[in-house]
Amino acid sequence: MTPADLQGSIISHRNDRMGGRMIAMLNALRITRDYDLPFFVGWTTGGRTSEEMRDPTAIFDADWVAQHFFDGDVLGEVYDDLIDLSTLTQHTGWTPEKFRAAIAQGSSFLSGAAMGVTVLPWENPQEVPARLPLAVESIRFSAPVRAMIERIDSIFAGTKLTAYHIRRGDIIYDPITSNKLWPNKFIPREFYEQHLGRTLADPDARVLIFSDTPVEVERLRKVDPRVQGFDDLLGDTDLTPGARDFLELFAMSRCKHIYGPPSSAFSQTAMTIGGCSLQAVEDALSPEDRAAAMDRMTDRLEARSTLFINMGDVGQCLHFLIERQKELGDPARARRIIRAYMDDGLDKSFAYQLLCELSVATGDLAACEDIRDLAYARPSYSDDSMATVNTYSALHHLAQGNTDTALDRLHASFWFRPLENVVHGAVNLGLTADIVTPDNFYPFDPAMTRQKGNVFPQGRRALAELNTIAPKGYDPEDRSDFHMWDIVVRDWRLTCGKKLNRAFTNKSKITKSLDMLERAFSKLEGSPALTSARGVLLFAAGDADEALECQRRAIAAAPDTPLYRKRISDVLFSQGADKTALFQLRKASNLMGWHPTYQAELGWRLWRMKERDESWEIYNRLAVADHRFIEVHLMTSDMIRRDPDRLEESLAVLERGLKPAHGAQRLLAAKARLLMMLERVEEGRAVYEQLVDCGLGTEHTHVEIYRQFSALGREDIARELTARSIYDFDMVKEMAGG
Template sequence: MVPSILMSRNDGLGARLIPLLSALRLAQSTGATLRVHWPSQDQRANVSHYHGLFAPEFCARYFITDAEARTRRLRIIPANRFQKLTPQQFIDQADPEADYFIEETTGPATLSGEDPAEVARQYRAAMSMISFTPKIRQMMDQIDAAFAGRQVTAYHIRHGDVTSSYRARGKAWPNKYVPPEIYLEHMRQSGTGPDRPALLISDTPASIDWLAARQPGTLRLPDLIRLEGLDSLQFDFLELYAMSRASLIVAPEMSGFSRVAAAIGAVPIEDVGQSLTDPAMGQAMTALQQRLEQDAGSFLNDGEIAQATVHLRRWLDKQGEAAELSDLLDRQLDQGNTVPLMYRMRAEDAYRAGDIAALAETGRQARDAMIPLPHVLSEIDTMRALLHLGAGQTGPATILLRRALYQWPLHAFSSAAVRNWQLAPPSPEPFYPFEPLVLDLVSLSRGEPQKRVDMRSLIWEIRHFLANTFRGPLTAAGADADLRDRVLAVEAQDDIRGTPAERALKSFRSQIEMEGPDPESALAMSREMADDAPIAENRWAAQRFALNLLQMRKYQRARFWFARLAEAFPDEPVYAGYLAGTIMRDGENEIALEQFQRVNPPGKLRYLVFVPRQIQLLDRLKRDDEADALYDQLLEETGWAETHLTGRVRRALRSGRPFPHMPRLTRLADEAGPHRAAGALVAQLLHRDGHIDEARRRAQAALDGGGVPIGDMQGVQAVLGLTPENKEGPAPE
């Protein structure tokens, strides 16, 4: 039977085309069936409008829906497992029931023994297998004609997404964003001019304008061909195709856009950040530092200032002048730059210096600024936890690490922090309940101190105690199937079979398989493991079964098992929290409140996941002031996380109670832009309080920017007079 290749990628055009061409090449050379999953749920992203790029017959032949892709997820075999096969072995041994998954963006995916030159040729040829719309095909021909006989260097300048995208503003992207000063020095070093033209390709016209004003001999694509009536995706593709016709591409190190252009055109590619001589880089950094200090308004936005600062930071570190950067960071924060990356860099400076007090102050400032990216707050808390662990202070470290993992458990510091916490003396503060044995078995450390904690394995254990279940990163690219196979391999070992370790592994595996196509079978296996021994000796299997029951919404049975766990392990507060939730469903409100207060005593929030349900219970009991105070505590603990802030505003709208944090919410709406929920929330509150014109302005901006959550759509439409106002207010969180 014919094997199946599945290609999927959920980011920009260049990063999608690289694995698409790989998948087309491998399908052609092995006879496999190709299926393409092209995620397009977010209609604001230009890649969702692919029908204007690809011909209908191409889409009909290869593309599958999101629903079909979900059903295939557990059949995925990742590339790193089948690329060890030769092409003939793949044809002979491939499982026709599996999907061989390709998402790699570093270059063509290859099988063992393939000739690199032949792979490159086939990869270029795969471009001819894509059918484009007639309009795009015609413009590709015009580009071919425009470049015929010309030697043009193409510069790819990637500035837009990594400086202005909401989520990108919390991370350093030195291999994606490169300051204009470096591009300018590269052009001067290369002799760019009227006789050696440079084609500037960018997602930010202002960056092209800045360079063109300072360097003769620059061109834009419209200088070569007429581009009219194109949507954003079509224009991006034609820029990519034009780059593939250049004689040289100069680009950031991490640019799928540039790499695919270089591959399909057999064009050499040069890393702009690594191509300068030391004197030229020194000139670029001197000019960049001067602009940051004297002309910060010339940058695109605060996000570009942050990314430019990353480059300057690296340079000053090399020169032994890092103190100058600390002063620059302090000035930027004092001037109101609230890009999360700025706080993260300032925190890392304090962490490197071992300064617990300065790191704590940066964390306080970051929370006060309401920076809307939980992973940055999590990283700062984790750095603080590491310093406390280094000082032997396990109590404060546990509190910080518990809060950090709740918000975002997957980042650069989390694995080391959990490992150090495991090796530290016992903490007086409770952590999240997990079975260390399973982590040891899955990582094959067998009781030895782990050099690196497998954070994904840990998250499978504790995800129901966190801000969300992190299903996306846990299952992306077949990661869940890969982990399940690793667990099965350990289960099958002779020294594991028939021991309590086998029970632990099967119970752990049930949590992974609950996300698969047959959760009932996974639930049955987890029950078998939970019943295998008395609960006092079998805590972890019982815990997993209770959580699996909750995931399947079998609330009565979950209540029974959480009650058993709470009774058997009274020092573990999280069982009381989930027991409270199930009791609350039965209407036994006062009993439920007692259990909630066991997990989060008054004035002490230990497990934030239970707080929203406790607030709902207080509302049900008409204890509004207590609910308000608890919500405000939750906002402070989570750094005004958008999920909880949204719930707090909706509650105020629903109940008619005042919202005392309007200045902070307005500031967040102004900083986050129209793409986030804050603008829609501000609009509804302003409308309720009689500020009609301002409310309508903000509501329209939120609607135009796509930043209106489903639960607020009716309220925003009412502000704009598009529907009759819902007197009951928005739906509860």
């Protein structure tokens, strides 16, 4: 299947587990049935895809898969041009006529909502949900799944089962997934225990437990013989993981009532297919029962109960612990419990966030510095923890007036999570206090700064509380400076360096951002600042010609603004006008004066244009320069290691970046590679082990590991390291050309 085959279609895609993939498919199928359109599925199977999702033919008919499914490579070619159905609103002028015209012109639309029913802006939201279950009829299932569907329908006929859906699985076990809080998917067992007791008070009640963690099913089965699991009804079944996962979803859809998490695609998709009732188990409890469940959970946490499966299980309960203790006016108890677990080895990245939030709630912002020290003393499992501790540390130092340290922390947090709202809020406070400037941060346009009442999100209490913090000498009641930092990320993608999610490059979402920009800065209409900023988003949306015109107009109005010339160089390089682009980039760099980001970008462009001597001059100066830009340190180290006589110097430059970027995957991988090149094999191996054991190793990391150790005749070490990961050694070996 090629990108041309997908034109003028509805494409379903979620890089997700069963529930999310199925609801995206059903919404896509519903639309294609209603509008007589082609239907395709972008089904990713590589990387960290869960085992049950790797083979779609275990669930669907092989011929149907061949007709409608395509892989991640094709998806990568078309994704940025897909129009996300979620961006279709009346505000943006979408009508049935515009929709059909776009289809006729070859545009394709993405169905990617993880939950719920996708309703187009001109459709009746009362009527569409009833048509979604009918879309299942369009799916051709594999023979084993088809046979089990018939069996389930037969067994469930005439029953009135109550289903409980307990989501655990990767949320508590996977080294990456378990490092994020999932309070809308993970619900403490105490809520289920409390509600089950009420359900079983009805002598006619029959209960079916669904969970991706068998121990949770077994625990509740012991409560009463009327409580059963999937296997109790269907017996031993010889099913693949993917087929079983779908069939559990289908069986759940045949229950009369479902109680589960408030935001699980699995149980919500089951409800959509079966038309049964679904209620969040927490919402189904009375206030008294909810309080009893929370207090039992708190007591168990404090007593280190063996009911908790692992630290992932403990970690996911901490959100609820904090919620309850704040209700009781005792957040200090939650803080004590969490800190005790962390001192005892709890290593989940969100624990740092929770502890920082509790420090703010208990009036002890200074404690955030100790929490940062704790994070930096341990291996890091995700960028989130590093972004969090640096952000809260920055807030502490801003409040104390420690400008240099505050700026260090803001640089680190922005590099780790350049699109995070809480990071942007902290940077905005730095901007307000004149600590963040275009000279010492990623260069930005001061003319695009406006005043805002609250720079931290109001929707979550713990983040809203940050609006009470102000830089030293400023009043929290005063309005703060605000800048759209996502545009800065687009300007400096090379030197920001972080891999961002696909939504950042999806053109329909960028168009939505453009609309927000124009509304937020309407007072600047016609100014070079807004014109140039519009050009950045137009370029990102794929309209290079209009973007070029915007930058030309901005330069004509403000010829000495370096950022506008840098932006026009980006567009010109993309069009192959390299000489003109290089002229503009040189001009921008000269206007700016010596700045690490401009220099690194210029050096990188010069190297690609074979202007090697000048490029070396720039990187030699960067190698000894004192600056805060983590990505520039990495770029400089990568350049210097091209000279085999400068490997130690390359490592020293890299270490300057690793000091603030503690635990960063790309920098650690570069360090391991340099150590191997320096024949410090045991040190290199130790770094690779850290990457693997912290779940930071990608497929490419393992390819590098294979090549390094097989070259030494130690393929056994590569095999052993890959065996400790989620990756298959034979696949890695093949990718490495071994």
